[in-house]
Amino acid sequence: MEIIGGLIVLAIGFYILKSVSSSFSAPKVGDYFTCSSCGAKVRHSHRTIKAWKDGLRSSACGDCYNNWQKAQPKGSGFNFGWLGCLAVVALIAVAVIIFL
Numbered sequence: 001m002e003i004i005g006g007l008i009v010l011a012i013g014f015y016i017l018k019s020v021s022s023s024f025s026a027p028k029v030g031d032y033f034t035c036s037s038c039g040a041k042v043r044h045s046h047r048t049i050k051a052w053k054d055g056l057r058s059s060a061c062g063d064c065y066n067n068w069q070k071a072q073p074k075g076s077g078f079n080f081g082w083l084g085c086l087a088v089v090a091l092i093a094v095a096v097i098i099f100l
């Protein structure tokens, strides 16, 4: 029982230490970083800091990020929505067939 309590305390201590150390080393808005795409020295923005907090340790500058966004296929999320609607319609149809 004491071993389990010790392990829990150790895990909590490790978690607190990890969160404190990551908040100290987290970049701030205005800090410089090197763009992972073009290599330019640019300042951190709220977007790059959010990405850093989400676990990404390299970011692209605003221009490279915008170019990347433009290069993404548009409407890729629409297919999922369309399939979701189709699934709901199919479920309703099955339910109607079963209950009638």
Ligand SMILES: [Zn+2]
Residues within 6 Å of the ligand: 035, 036, 037, 038, 039, 040, 060, 061, 062, 063, 064, 065
């Ligand atoms: Zn760039």
